[in-house]
Amino acid sequence: MAFEFDVPDYKKIRVIVDTDxxxxxxxxxxxxxxxxxxxxxxxxxxxxxFKVPGSMEKSYDEIMTILDAMDLEVPVYHGQKGPLGQDTEVSEAVSFIIDEAKREDDKPLFILCQGAITNVAKALQVEPQIKDKITVIWIGTHGEAPCTAPFTEFNSVNDIEAANFVLQSGANIWLVPSHVYITVNIGLSEIQRRISPCGRIGQHLFNNMVDYNNSEGAGWTQGESWSLGDSPAIAIAINPGCGHYHEAVAPLVLDDTSSAVKEDNPRIRIYTDVDSRYILEDFIAKLEIAYGNNR
Structure with a gap:
């Protein structure tokens, strides 16, 4: 990886990526x-x-495919098999969260959540004291209450019990709600031109996107573009100032994913926008540096 710059060690952070x-x-x-x-x-x-039988295992397999395409080795862990109230076992992912949170390390620990928030909820349920040792950046909910759901918010609806458990836990939560994460838009033509030439991972990202865009599950999309809605979790960890935010009382997530007021909920950080140019260009530039024109 040929980056011609350094990040001072004291500015680095530990992260766990939690992904469907x-x-x-x-x-x-x-x-x-x-x-x-x-x-x-x-x-x-x-x-x-993602609330479908076998979906956690499918997520695990996709993570391994990504690592193979990037020629990288990183520890990967199986998470909870279903929503908080349905899976009573403690998964290896939950044990890993707890162990990493309790580890003595001067670098802060961020958990970057890109789906249902079941694994974090289970970890906090098993070891409540870790709430003071983590920062959770979550792509989810419709944000500050009161807010009627303009559509069913996918990440929260896949485990509403877990969503409310985490939001009420007192952990340091940085929330990226739906009206923010949908703004990170990119065209399929740009992915083809700029991302697909970047090694096996670039080709995988493009092919995977095209295949899903043509599937029945993507019937709600516009046809030749996509919102890279999970990417703000990464960009905010790199640069918390890549968007505007304020503190507010954490919402109560209702069954239809509307945000309701619950006055005794703790206050959390809620993002009101993100810099999509920064997010997309930072990723593409890094991909080009690392894998450009190298299939």
């Missing part, structure tokens, strides 16, 4: 972004379910 990687086509872009970013010490990647 096989659900749609944007998670793989975010995973690759994290792995390419020298500020982020990726301690592990954990597979998240």
């Amino acid at each position: 990687a096989a659900c749609e086509a944007d998670d793989p872009f975010a995973i690759a972004h994290a792995l390419l970013s020298p500020k982020l010490i990726v301690k592990g990647i954990i597979a998240e379910h």
